[in-house]
Amino acid sequence: MATAMKQRPAETDLIQSKENQQQNMVLHVKNLEIFYGEKRAVNGISMDIEKNSVTALIGPSGCGKSTFLRSINRMNDLIPGARAEGEIIYDDLNILSEQINVVALRKEIGMVFQKPNPFPKSIYDNITHALKFAGIRKKSKLDEIVEESLQKAALWEEVKDRLHKSALSLSGGQQQRLCIARTIAMKPTVMLLDEPSSALDPISNAKVEDLIVELKKDYSIIIVTHNMQQASRISDKTAFFLSGDLIEYDITDTIFTNPSVKKTEEYISGRFG
């Protein structure tokens, strides 16, 4: 063993550790630019997103956080005039490429929005709707997934006795966790959350935050948040955006204790934005 170690040139170690790093990444964003017509909303950003971790996107309104987030599962396709350049590499594929099957992509990269948007149907149907669409019809299988997703979304105990009641009868916080359960049911790899708890009361917010931290065991999570404390509490890495630029991207603890860029410091300490 010792000789084998010795024989291996030092450079291979470096390359291997780099490969390891690559393996810990779920997304590689390279020179991503996003336009709405002539207007550029994201100015050529590059960043790697870690697997099984929470990445927070922060920055003042209009800096391009949602635009960036939506590009990751091609939701911007729905906006006329929106287009993206550069690359977002996921599983060796460029998400932005024409050849990507967008429906399949959105199953793997799910999204939860700011305002809970359950369908006006039962709790159960909210979760099974997309599953049925994806061809899962067996009742026992559906039941299993419903329970599992609601468990994971920390909602099961609260709704297990009223699965067939309308989702609209739930509180805002419960509705948001239902939307998260709905995303989980699709067994995604990445979950995109756009200010998921900004419309919630503090208790529901705390539950959603706990849930997000819990979920990173199974998923890679990217969350847009306006709440600095939330970003510092739940994320592992934080990216600070300003006017379409990625200003600083680092370990969250570093960003909130000792950021490198003055603008970041000014923003997180509430001096503008």
Added chain:
Amino acid sequence: MNTRSKFDSHLKELKDMLMEMARKSENAIKESINALINQDIDKSNEIIQNDTIIDDLEHEINNKAIILIAKESPVARDLRKIIVALKISSEVERIADNAVNIAKSTVHIGKEKHIKEIVDIPIMMNLALEMLSDSLNAFLSEDVELAKTCAKKDDKVDEMYGKLIKELMGYVQKYPDHINQINQLAFVCRYIERIADHSTNIGEHVIYLVTGERYDLNA
């Protein structure tokens, strides 16, 4: 545009309170040494009594810091400003305790004639005072280089301390009737040495405040 001018003015107030406390402690140690030299028992008792004023100031600083943390959710440098104010106030409080300790020694020596003129202790004290003043000025102006100068002077204080203790112990046989006085003077040297240590710590806190990194000045 500054959206947190109210918070900034609270941070400024916190700093002002701390400087006020520090000036009072600085004054107390100066007076304690003068009282030692002049064998001024009344002054020493006054120093001992007035320590509560400094303790109260430390309390006020703590309370203000806690409220600011609770209400303002400070981060990064704002947070360091508050944490460092807490840490420095505790160093300053201990510095003032050493003024009290020196005053107590003066009381213990009482009116007994000094075995020799007290010359070296004030010199050592001046060094410690310079360190304190440097570290406080470094805090005021957030000056890392000035904060670092404390370490050099601390080495000198330590050296003087070693020399003085040796000298004092040499007097034990020569003046067996003055053991108490010799002991008290040795204690005073120890108190001054501690004041220098606390000043060095203040310097370290200043470096942390400015850079966000821990720095061991004695390493």
